[in-house]
Amino acid sequence: xxxxxxxxxxxxxxxxxxxxxxxxxxxxxxxxxxxxxxxxxxxxxxxxxxxxxxxxxxxxxxxxxxxxxxxxxxxxxxxxxxxxxxxxxxxxxxxxxxxxxxxxxxxxxxxxxxxxxxxxxxxxxxxxxxxxxxxxxxxxxxxxxxxxxxxxxxxxxxxxxxxxxxxxxxxxxxxxxxxxxxxxxxxxxxxxxxxxxxxxxxxxxxxxxxxxxxxxxxxxxxxxxxxxxxxxxxxxxxxxxxxxxxxxxxxxxxxxxxxxxxxxxxxxxxxxxxxxxxxxxxxxxxxxxxxxxxxxxxxxxxxxxxxxxxxxxxxxxxxxxxxxxxxxxxxxxxxxxxxxxxxxxxxxxxxxxxxxxxxxxxxxxxxxxxxxxxxxxxxxxxxxxxxxxxxxxxxxxxxxxxxxxxxxxxxxxxxxxxxxxxx
Numbered sequence: 001x002x003x004x005x006x007x008x009x010x011x012x013x014x015x016x017x018x019x020x021x022x023x024x025x026x027x028x029x030x031x032x033x034x035x036x037x038x039x040x041x042x043x044x045x046x047x048x049x050x051x052x053x054x055x056x057x058x059x060x061x062x063x064x065x066x067x068x069x070x071x072x073x074x075x076x077x078x079x080x081x082x083x084x085x086x087x088x089x090x091x092x093x094x095x096x097x098x099x100x101x102x103x104x105x106x107x108x109x110x111x112x113x114x115x116x117x118x119x120x121x122x123x124x125x126x127x128x129x130x131x132x133x134x135x136x137x138x139x140x141x142x143x144x145x146x147x148x149x150x151x152x153x154x155x156x157x158x159x160x161x162x163x164x165x166x167x168x169x170x171x172x173x174x175x176x177x178x179x180x181x182x183x184x185x186x187x188x189x190x191x192x193x194x195x196x197x198x199x200x201x202x203x204x205x206x207x208x209x210x211x212x213x214x215x216x217x218x219x220x221x222x223x224x225x226x227x228x229x230x231x232x233x234x235x236x237x238x239x240x241x242x243x244x245x246x247x248x249x250x251x252x253x254x255x256x257x258x259x260x261x262x263x264x265x266x267x268x269x270x271x272x273x274x275x276x277x278x279x280x281x282x283x284x285x286x287x288x289x290x291x292x293x294x295x296x297x298x299x300x301x302x303x304x305x306x307x308x309x310x311x312x313x314x315x316x317x318x319x320x321x322x323x324x325x326x327x328x329x330x331x332x333x334x335x336x337x338x339x340x341x342x343x344x345x346x347x348x349x350x351x352x353x354x355x356x357x358x359x360x361x362x363x364x365x366x367x368x369x370x371x372x373x374x375x376x377x378x379x380x381x382x383x384x385x386x387x388x389x390x391x392x393x394x395x396x397x398x399x400x401x402x403x404x405x406x407x408x409x410x411x412x413x414x415x416x417x418x419x420x421x422x423x
Contacts, residue, residue, distance in 0.1 A: 001122040001405060002031045004146065006131045008038025010059050011045040013289055014232065017205035017322060018127060019045060023053045024206070024398040033121075036061035037111050037134055046291045047208070064110035071106045081113035086143065093141040102137065112143045121146035123405050126176075129156040129169060136175045147177040147412045149405065152186045153205075154319055157193075158340075162315030166193055175417060178408040180401075183319040183341025199411070201404050205322055206397030207388075212296060212329040214385050217303060217377050224256040224283075225371065228302035228332075230295055230323040233265030236316040238308035238337065238358065240267065240274055245308075245355075245363035247278035252364070253371075259284040260298055299327050304370060305334045309342060310357040320345040325392050328352070328384040333377050335366045345391065351384040 003025060011019055022032045034055065036042065042061060045051065064078075065071045083091060094108060102108040111134060124139065124146040126132040138144040150172060161168055169190075179200035181187035191197050227246060231237040239261060250257050261271070261284065268286065275284040287298070299305065305327035309318040319341040327334050328351065336346035339357040346352040353370045356362035390396075 001402075001409075002120070002146075003033070003123045003125060003405070004119075004121045004144070005032060005034045006124065006126045006135055007034065007036055008128065008131070009036035009040045009042040009061050010034045011042050011055070013043045013046045013291070016046045016292060017207075019047055019050050019055060020206060020208060020394055021398065021401065022055055022058070023050050024394055025401070026053060028398065028402065030402075032058060033116065034059040035114065037114075037131060039063055039107070039110075043289075044291075047211075060114045062111050062114040064107060071110075075106060075109060078109045078113040082109070082143075085115075085117040090142070093143065095141065098140050099137050102134065107134075108137065112138060112141070115143050119144040119146075122409060123147055123149055125149045125151070127151050128153055129172065130160055132169075132172050132176065136172070139175075147408050148175060149408055150176045150179045152179065152181045152190050154182075154186075155316055157181070157186045157189050158317040159312070159315050161189075161193065169193055169195070177412045177415075177417075178404065180404060183344055185317075185341040185344065186319060201400070203400045203404060204320070204392045204397055206394035207322065207325050207329065207392050208394050209329055209389065211292060212299070212326045214329065214331045214381075215300060216331040216381055217333055221374065224258040226258045226260070226301065226303045227306055228260045228262070228298055228304070228327070229306045229308070230262040230298075231307075231321065232263050233261075233267040233271060234312070234316075235267065236309060236312040236318065237263075238310040239271055241310065241358055241360055241363060242306050242308040243271065243274050243278055243280065243284070244360045245367065247280055248360060248364045249367045250280070250283075253368070255371075257283055260287060260302065261285070262287045262290050262295060262298060264289050295323060296326070296330070299323075299330050299332055302327075302332055304367070305332045306363075307334065307336045307342060307346075308355070308357075308363055309337055309339045311339065318342065320392075325388050328381070329388045331381040331385060333370055333381060334384065335363070335370060337363075345387060347387075349380075351380065351387050 025032050096103045099108040124135050126135050129150050129152050132150045173194050179195050180203050182205050184202050187202050229239055307321045307324040311317050317340040334352040336342040337355050337357040348354045353366040355366040
């Protein structure tokens with residue numbers, strides 16, 4: 001199959017699942033092109049082992065100036081690129097009745113200029129639902145051809161819905177061939193918004209388990225108790241709750257502790273100040289953003305991995321966090337929250353411990369439960385590894401994705417979507 005991925009930008013350090021999926025499909029003999037259509041800067045490839053796949057040569061990040069005057073100044077170059085690839089007559093396809101506001105802000109011209117000539121694919125995979133509107137418009141205009149598959153991953157089915165409203169994706173339901181959610185929680189949310197129930201499947205974001213070999217945690221208490229958290233430093237990740245919970249645990253137990261926090265974001269200064277205020281200044285190390293190899297090293301060195309996700313003030317929620325899967329795969333005890341898709345992976349007493357989201361006391365209690373039963377860690381972490389293998393092994397997730405694409409093509413063959421006549 002010939003497949004196009006549509007993302008905000010590629011590669012992104014926090015989106016290794018995009019690179020993993022593209023490389024896995026290529027390894028199966030499929031063609032994958034990646035289009036970054038969000039007008040944002042890529043932040044880098046976090047999985048260095050994928051550099052041999054030359055994904056950069058399959059990627060086009062479409063950028064346009066922020067300032068209106070600069071956009072008009074650069075417009076002739078964009079129009080020239082469209083004309084060279086599709087013929088001068090194709091410029092007539094850039095119609096206001098198709099593109100609407102993206103004609104007004106000129107983004108339609110810059111995006112269309114980056115697609116390969118003809119834009120013909122079997123699958124047009126929108127990796128985030130917010131990108132589907134642009135892909136639908138370009139297909140209607142004839143700059144893209146193929147069956148649209150829309151993914152719901154997180155902010156697109158939570159924050160965006162709260163901000164815009166429950167009808168935000170009404171225009172997608174008649175246009176897309178099929179849909180994917182990365183957890184059942186988001187599948188149910190999409191169906192509640194109007195997504196056809198018979199055309200949405202659940203396919204998790206696969207991980208390369210060979211990069212995260214199982215190495216059971218040490219059950220012998222020696223030295224400080226080490227905690228690790230990984231993610232963007234934003235409210236939704238709940239790190240501010242975790243710092244308070246760890247400080248409370250340390251006071252109640254008198255155990256020496258060490259906390260490693262990996263990631264960057266707007267809350268970094270606030271979190272550093274909070275650690276100071278909680279008396280943890282010397283115990284908390286902020287590492288900033290790190291690649292997968294560095295994160296794997298930190299997982300190996302930790303005792304307990306925390307994923308304290310919570311619903312943010314703007315409605316953001318998480319699916320099962322990728323670094324949570326990685327910690328479980330490597331044999332580290334984990335603590336998650338009753339939040340989003342996390343309970344689909346972390347099951348209290350079976351594969352980890354769970355706390356109420358946004359609740360310091362509940363998270364502290366979960367830490368106490370886990371640390372009081374270190375003798376149970378080998379059995380717990382073994383079950384956790386088996387759970388991750390069953391749900392998120394990259395090979396299995398790729399098989400599911402290929403079957404989903406094939407089913408989509410079969411469905412589309414008997415359900416053609418009317419196209420606007422173009423020149």
